[in-house]
C-alpha cells in the first residue's frame with residue numbers, strides 16, 4: 001500500500017476521506033498521449049495518488065516539444081515520450097505502477113490497449129485521433145475525459161456512454177481532417193490538462209459534479225471560462241442507438 005502520509009493534504013478539512021484516497025490509490029487510468037496535455041494530466045494524477053497509470057504514445061521527444069510538454073527532461077531528447085514520462089513518474093512517486101505502449105493508436109491495435117481500463121483521458125493532439133478515441137470509448141463503454149487546445153483557447157468535457165452526448169454530438173465528425181499545426185502554449189495546455197485530471201479525480205472519488213453534457217471553454221485571450229451545455233444528439237452516428245450498461249471497475253488487478 002502506498003504511503004498515506006504523502007496524501008495528508010488531500011485528506012485535510014475541505015478534502016477527501018481516507019476511503020476516497022484509497023479509491024485513488026487502487027484506481028487505474030489510461031492516458032492517451034504523453035505530449036502537452038498528457039504531461040499535465042500525468043503529473044496531476046501522480047500527485048493525487050492514482051495507483052496505476054497507462055500511457056500510450058508513439059512519438060519520440062523533439063526539440064519543439066519542450067515549450068509545453070513539461071513532464072519531459074531535456075536529457076531525454078530523442079527518446080520515446082512514454083519512457084521519458086515513466087521516468088518522471090518513478091522519480092516523483094515510486095508507488096505508482098506504470099504501464100506503457102509506444103504505439104500510435106489506431107482502429108486495429110486499440111483493443112488490447114484499453115483492456116482493464118474504464119477511464120480514458122484524451123490527450124491526443126489531432127482532431128482525427130480525438131474522434132477515433134471518442135468512437136472507441138463509446139463502442140466499449142469507457143468514460144472519456146476529453147480535452148483540447150488551440151492557441152489561446154481550450155475546452156474540456158466528460159463523456160459517459162449512454163448518459164451524455166459525445167464529441168460528435170458537440171461538433172459532427174468531419175469526413176476528412178486537415179493536419180494543420182496550431183500554436184500551443186504551456187499555460188493554456190496545462191490549465192486544460194489540470195482540469196482533465198480534476199475531472200478524473202471526481203470520477204474516481206465520486207466527489208463533486210462532473211462536466212456531463214457541459215463543455216468548459218477557456219478563452220485565454222480574455223481570461224474567462226464559459227460553460228456551454230449540450231445534449232445527446234439522437235441522430236449522432238457515434239453514440240445514438242447504444243444501450244450499454246455502465247460497468248465501472250475500480251480495482252487494480254494484481
Ligand SMILES: [Zn+2]
Pocket residue numbers: 165166167168169170232233236237238239240
Ligand atoms: Zn454523440
